[in-house]
Amino acid sequence: MTPETDSAGKFLESYNPRDYPSVALTVDLVVFAVARGVLKVALVRRGEHPFKDVLALPGGFVGAEESAGKAAERELAEETGLDLGRLPVHIEQLATYTSPDRDPRMRVVSVAHLALLASSGTSLPMIAAGSDAASAGWYAVHDILRSDGLAFDHAVILGDGLARLAGKMEYTTVAARLLPEEFTLTQLRTVYDAVWETTLAAGNFTRKMMPQLNDTGRKTRGSTGGAPAALFTATDRHIHPPLKRFPTAPVQPRRS
Numbered sequence: 001m002t003p004e005t006d007s008a009g010k011f012l013e014s015y016n017p018r019d020y021p022s023v024a025l026t027v028d029l030v031v032f033a034v035a036r037g038v039l040k041v042a043l044v045r046r047g048e049h050p051f052k053d054v055l056a057l058p059g060g061f062v063g064a065e066e067s068a069g070k071a072a073e074r075e076l077a078e079e080t081g082l083d084l085g086r087l088p089v090h091i092e093q094l095a096t097y098t099s100p101d102r103d104p105r106m107r108v109v110s111v112a113h114l115a116l117l118a119s120s121g122t123s124l125p126m127i128a129a130g131s132d133a134a135s136a137g138w139y140a141v142h143d144i145l146r147s148d149g150l151a152f153d154h155a156v157i158l159g160d161g162l163a164r165l166a167g168k169m170e171y172t173t174v175a176a177r178l179l180p181e182e183f184t185l186t187q188l189r190t191v192y193d194a195v196w197e198t199t200l201a202a203g204n205f206t207r208k209m210m211p212q213l214n215d216t217g218r219k220t221r222g223s224t225g226g227a228p229a230a231l232f233t234a235t236d237r238h239i240h241p242p243l244k245r246f247p248t249a250p251v252q253p254r255r256s
Helices: 003-014 068-080 141-147 154-168 174-178 185-196 202-212
Strands: 024-035 038-046 059-061 089-097 108-117 133-140 213-219 230-234
Touching (some): 024 154, 024 174, 024 185, 038 154, 038 185, 068 089, 089 154, 108 154, 108 174, 154 185, 174 185
Parallel strands (some): 024 108
Antiparallel strands (some): 024 038, 089 108
8 A cells, every 4th residue: 555545545534524514416307398389398296395286397316326317317207207218309418506595405406407309299208297296297388487386496497498499499400309300391490489489481491491401302191181291300510600580570661
């Protein structure tokens, strides 16, 4: 044993973690999906105090032997039944929330994750409440943010998740993460409209997005009253100049 090793060992033997304030680590998940033209988020209704019976993002405490990522997957499965390992989902860390008073129980730091769940746009996976959740379901994001009725600081986290997604959609093809691998331009534009809560002009959208897409050469099966539509896949090319968020409201004539 070297002197350095011996010194480090003695230091660790005398080190007392109780000399420092305890801080708990949690994870929270912002899980987005689009169904019938509406951006949805997975929420649970808390079954225990604090904030009993109040809607919240799924999440919970990180175990002593867990990483934040593994805890996020476990908590989501326990509270909603959604298994990120079996679903077409893109997940990334969103931000870390450290406000001293964000949890009334104790000092709690949360590592929030953003998850984008791919869907056909017509239906979403069923959510079943488990663990300490009284219920769970899909809720319209923009309505929830306007109501400001979430537990803890989850309205802030949800707003940050929406801002991250909405901002990246200006210059990347991240919106395609909310769709099947092959999709139509109409499906992609529907995602933009749902996230940005606007109505984009179809022609301008098509011209802007085509350089970032690959045409598969395949088409959708024609349905009653509609012609088959071309199917595309997304590339990782950036949109330049960025696509702007703006409604297609008619321009009002100038008053003389």
